Amino acid sequence: MIALLDTLLALPGAGIALQALGSLIAVMLVFALVRTLDLGSDVRIADxxxxxxxxxxxxxxxxxxxxxxxxxxxxxxxxxxxxxxxxxxxxxxxxxxxxxxxxxxxxxxxxxxxxxxxxxxxxxxxxxxxxxxxxxxxxxxxxxxxx
Structure with a gap:
């Protein structure tokens, strides 16, 4: 398993791909947190x-x-x-x-x-x-x- 990971990291652009994947995961976590807390909703008085x-x-x-x-x-x-x-x-x-x-x-x-x-x-x-x-x-x- 470690040998496979070393081989993948040795490929050109692997570091950039991992950074992009990490950023995508972070954005998805922030999105889930915002949805959970109901932040950013457009609240209005209904009636x-x-x-x-x-x-x-x-x-x-x-x-x-x-x-x-x-x-x-x-x-x-x-x-x-x-x-x-x-x-x-x-x-x-x-x-x-x-x-x-x-x-x-x-x-x-x-x-x-x-x-x-x-x-x-x-x-x-x-x-x-x-x-x-x-x-x-x-x-x-x-x-x-x-x-």
Whole structure:
């Protein structure tokens, strides 16, 4: 067996072929790991029911009475009966949520509403809400001018 391996390694280009085979095996292992961890998937909010579930997971007892989904389904705004507004946005392969306490980070541009929170790690997001953008922007003014 060792003699056969020595003979194969002595062939011209055998080292390059082994390197290529090793690289191929490494790429296949990384691919299998990515698939196993479900990395790189294009997650989107399917419907209002999923947005409700995400809000409930983010804060127990948050029961939205009004929901606005981004047209691309990468984010949502939800309002509960007490007037609290929760922003849900895609964060990698998952979703993150924050309750908005101020309208200071809100900017309206036609059908697009850009929102940011006091949390610098949460970042900002531009939601395509269409005709609902103006209504939501106006309602956010009730949250207060500063955090």
């Amino acid at each position: 209002e029911a999923e947005a409700r579930a995400l809000a409930e997971n983010a804060r127990c007892g948050f029961d939205p009475v009004e929901i606005a989904l981004d047209r691309a389904r990468i984010g949502a705004l939800l309002r509960n009966a007490t007037g609290e507004v929760m922003l849900i946005r895609r964060h990698g392969a998952h979703f993150a949520a924050r309750v908005l306490t101020s309208h200071a980070g809100a900017r309206l541009d036609r059908g697009f509403l850009t929102l940011s929170t006091e949390d610098p790690h949460f970042g900002s997001i531009t939601l395509d809400l269409g005709e609902k953008a103006q209504v939501w922007a106006a309602s956010l003014r009730r949250l207060g001018a500063t955090a």
